[in-house]
Amino acid sequence: MRLRHRLNTISIFIVATILVMMGILYLITHRIPLGIESDYEAVRQRINTILYLTIALSTMIIAGVLIIFRLLMGKIVDPIEELSRFPQMLIDGRFDGRLDVRGIEEYRILATNLQKIADSYKEKTDTIAKRQKVVRGLAILNELIGFITSEMRFDIIIKNFVDRAKYLIKSGYCAVVAFEPDSFKVKAFVTDEGIQDPLKVNLKLEGFFKIPLNEHLPLRLSFKETHSEQYIKIPELNLEVKDILTVPLIFAGKLGGLLLVANKLEGTFDQEDEDILMNFAFQAFQIIAMHEEITNLALTDGLTGLNNHRHFQERLKEEVERTKRYGRELSLLILDIDQFKVFNDTYGHQAGDMVLRAIASIISGEMRRTDFAARYGGEEFSIILPETGYKDAGVFAERIRRKIAETPLSLLGEEKVFITVSIGFASMGDNTKDKNELIEMADRALYLAKNRGRNMSCGFEEEKVFSQDYA
Incomplete structure (x- = not known):
């Protein structure tokens, strides 16, 4: 100038x-x-x-x-x-500019050399930036692994996974839809806002997520590609976004869920975002899934597939504390197989194991998503019913009792037998101190059901134990 x-x-x-x-x-x-x-x-x-x-x-x-x-x-x-x-x-960090110099040959040569220097510098800078993103992703993954080792609840681990994926990709929204094994039944739905009701998700194989669900491939979409002026509508999640990137969560060759990020804070999602998220999600979900399997082995009864006694005690403590904190309702059922020792002596322990598995299956089929069933010990089972009062607990107990009594159980060969159970139940009251007192109340109700002839359900309420018809 x-x-x-x-x-x-x-x-x-x-x-x-x-x-x-x-x-x-x-x-x-x-x-x-x-x-x-x-x-x-x-x-x-x-x-x-x-x-x-x-x-x-x-x-x-x-x-x-x-x-x-x-x-x-x-x-x-x-x-x-x-x-x-x-x-x-x-x-200033602007490497996309191009030199257009005309005139003296020496100037053109100088401009060409400067352009080569700029292109080389840009290439090295891009390489460094990519490596920094990889290192950043590994650091976030390492933090997630550290969290996983100290936490056992699957939904809380997934919430941490969601938060870190959102931070990694710098998006405005992030969620994970996790499936039950070998099905598309939603086990958990977690967003960056918290743990959501799985019933909010209505996935369809031919719906919005058909590519990741059927082909196990990523889905990257911007509202510009859909010819929409403002947003992309996702009916399965009742969600509207300006852009979205969805990757499948694969473990042992099977689809375990979907990770989706939406509303990128700067620009729109590109191939680099897709590669970074795919790599992070794959490694993270392998660890999460393996941790879930190990946790299930530690917390699940090997014979019935229900939760074990240790897990029951931990969960009941959490539910009692939550009930007392928020003033909610909570009920507990304890179920005992009638004359199970006689049955084992007659048919053998192998047949007894079949009965335990059959009853566990009936219990699982009658529960809500929020209920929690466990093998309490021997021939006893326990069921935690959150948000359930005394009367509804009695109705549920009687339904379980009748279902078991009316279901013929197949033994070895073609022989079928009928089994009955006795059930004691109790609900949290204003004066209930802790989980141990709630267990004692349900135990006393179960003792009454046994003494009154078995094959019945009895409840504990207001310092009294009594039997009632809930049909």
Whole structure:
């Protein structure tokens, strides 16, 4: 810019000087004494000729100056300015600029070399940025692994997974839909806002997520690609977003769920985002799924597939504390197989194991998603009923009792037998201290059911144990 300014100044000075000289010459020639009148016309004609020649020469000089100025600008000044701007672009981190230098060959060579330097620097910078993203992803994954080792609840682990995926991709929304083994039944639905009701999800194999569900491939979509002016509508989640990236969560070759991020904070999702999320999700879900399997082994009864006694005690403690904190309802059932020792002595322990598995299956089929069943020990089972009062607990207990009593159980061969159970139930009251007291109340109700002839359900309420027909 300084060089251009100086050349402009010089050019203006030259033109102004010539114009001033022409003006002075004009004044001089028109004020010279002409002498004898007879020579007037000849002298005047000679002076005008000199003046016209001077004007023509001055015009040519001015034109030459302007032409030289333009050549200097095009061949020297413009390339120098272009070359001087380019380093500043690199300093500012703008590597996409291109040098377009014309003129002297040396300048073109210099521009080509500078462009090569810029392209090389951009390539190295992009490589470093990608490696930094990989390192960032590994650091986030490492933090997630550390959290997993200290937590056993699947939904809480998934919530942490969601938060870290959202942070990794820098999106405005993130969610995980986890499936039950070997099915598309939703086991957990967790968003960045918290653990949601799985019933809110209504996935269809031919719906919005058909590609990740059927082909186990990522789905990346922007509202511009759907010809929508404002958003993409996802009916399965009752959600509207401007863009979305969904990747399948695979474990042992099977689809275990979907991870989706939406509303990218800057721009839209690209192939790099997809690659980063796929890599992070794959590694994280392998660890989460393996942790879930190990946890299930530690918390599940190997024979019936229900939760074991240890897990029952932990869960009941949590539910009692939640009930007391929020003033909710909570009930507990304890179920005992009638004459099970006699049955084992008659048919053998192998047949007894079949009965335990059959009853566990019936219990699982009658429960809600929020209920919790466990093998309490031996031939006893326990069922935790959150958000359930005394009367509804009695109705549920009686339904379970009748279902078991009316279901023929197949033994080895074609022989079928009928089994009955006795059930004791109790509900949290204002004076219930802790889980141990709730268990004791249900136990006392079960003891009454046994003493009154078995094959019945009895409840504990207001310091009394009694039997009632809940049909």
